[in-house]
Amino acid sequence: MVWQSLSSKHFAKLSNTTKDYTTTDDLWEEKGYVVLPKCLDDDLVDQINADIQTAVDEGRIDFNYTQRKILFAYEKVPVLKKVINHKGIVAKLEELVGNKVVPFQSINFLKGSEQAAHSDSVHMASYPLGGLIAIWVALEDINEQNGGLFYYPESHKLPYATNADVGNQTGGLLSPNPNKNYEDYVQKQIADNNFKKEHFKAEKGDVLIWHANLIHGGLPHLDKSLSRKSMVVHYFVQDHICYHELSQRPAVVKGI
Numbered sequence: 001m002v003w004q005s006l007s008s009k010h011f012a013k014l015s016n017t018t019k020d021y022t023t024t025d026d027l028w029e030e031k032g033y034v035v036l037p038k039c040l041d042d043d044l045v046d047q048i049n050a051d052i053q054t055a056v057d058e059g060r061i062d063f064n065y066t067q068r069k070i071l072f073a074y075e076k077v078p079v080l081k082k083v084i085n086h087k088g089i090v091a092k093l094e095e096l097v098g099n100k101v102v103p104f105q106s107i108n109f110l111k112g113s114e115q116a117a118h119s120d121s122v123h124m125a126s127y128p129l130g131g132l133i134a135i136w137v138a139l140e141d142i143n144e145q146n147g148g149l150f151y152y153p154e155s156h157k158l159p160y161a162t163n164a165d166v167g168n169q170t171g172g173l174l175s176p177n178p179n180k181n182y183e184d185y186v187q188k189q190i191a192d193n194n195f196k197k198e199h200f201k202a203e204k205g206d207v208l209i210w211h212a213n214l215i216h217g218g219l220p221h222l223d224k225s226l227s228r229k230s231m232v233v234h235y236f237v238q239d240h241i242c243y244h245e246l247s248q249r250p251a252v253v254k255g256i
């Protein structure tokens with residue numbers, strides 16, 4: 001017996017690799033996302049923005065290597081837990097996946113990520129597949145200049161991509177740039193399937209929920225004098241094995 005890095009190949013021979021998350025929400029089934037307009041009130045959003053700025057100014061939180069993402073800020077900025085544990089949001093997430101959800105990470109943005117098209121399932125994978133769901137929270141109005149969110153409706157119906165599909169090494173051997181191989185693969189999927197890009201025309205307090213396999217990313221942030229305050233929370237679905245396909249690492253549960 002030997003230990004190995006965890007990835008989708010370990011589940012490929014098991015039954016029920018992909019779970020059927022059939023819900024009553026037609027938009028979710030058809031398009032792969034749902035919008036909760038004006039889900040957060042202005043007072044809460046203002047407090048979040050003020051507390052994030054203070055924590056940045058005081059050096060209690062910082063951007064990761066992308067210089068765009070502040071990860072796990074809820075550990076230092078308690079008000080963020082009001083979003084993560086928001087009863088209305090969590091109830092909707094649990095309705096959509098038909099199970100309990102457990103927060104995995106928060107990401108806060110002050111500028112657009114400009115992140116290339118991707119689906120979260122290859123970064124945060126699960127057995128059975130699809131045991132992830134995410135929210136994108138507008139902490140201010142988004143326009144065509146400040147790098148909002150884009151997505152490709154219906155792309156969630158594609159098969160879940162694995163390292164093997166995108167030409168990456170498996171079994172604990174990491175390719176030199178697994179993410180680049182994956183992003184090239186996604187571009188081909190978009191072209192082959194003729195998916196149409198849409199922008200989330202979000203107003204302060206709006207929340208968009210996306211499916212684990214929905215292709216999405218960050219629009220160019222054209223006017224850098226503008227901010228783009230937003231927050232993402234990724235939730236794993238309870239009772240799933242959770243791991244990171246591209247980097248072949250497991251994810252473990254910690255109380256939030």
Ligand SMILES: O=C(O)CCC(=O)C(=O)O
Binds near residue numbers: 113120218219232
């Ligand atoms: O907010 C953005 O610009 C994109 C965020 C994103 O794609 C993600 O967190 O998965």
